[in-house]
Amino acid sequence: MALSETISKIDHVDDETSDCIENCLEAAEVCEWCADECAGEGEGMAECLRLCRDVADTASLHARFMARSSNYSAELAEVCAGACEECAEECSRHDSDHCQLCADVLENCAESCRSMMSA
Template sequence: MYSQSFEECIQACLECMKACNVCYDACLGEEDVKMMAECIRLDRECADICAYAAKALQSNSPFAKQICILCAEICEACGNECKKHDHGHCKRCAEACFMCAEECRKMAS
């Protein structure tokens, strides 16, 4: 059943997806791209699961709870990696990841 909590989680997922895509693109332009490899990898992984989680919630998937649990884990990992870097795009991405992880955990509980 679609509810306000679904909408809040969907919004957090979409905002996180956007932040991860921006971070991914900006990381590719950094001077030491090799140093950013793990950040780039997790940005892609996180953006993909956030898009999938939003879609699962919008379509009332019977697996939405499990998808949200996985999304929260990946968001947490991406946020932890991004916060290791001083770039503004990484800091903004980490914030979005942690917010999304929190909303997904609420959704799954």
């Protein structure tokens, strides 16, 4: 079963929340990959690696909070959006494909999380 199908079976999750969960999980995955690639590139990538790890943890936590309809989801949405924006800015400074892809995914995640702040 695809992730979107699984999420759609959670009765309290509307389309906007479902999209945000998927965006957060995609952000967590791409950030884990980007951090791993940055670790292999040596000097000058420490900030990118650190921010990617922050986003991976924050985004996966936010997805879990949304799935269980936590009372703290809106606050975590703000934290996640901010982390995504900062990381996307850092990644966009690097020419590597993994950083560029990461920046693109994080911009979508940040936008999705910002919309969840008022939900």
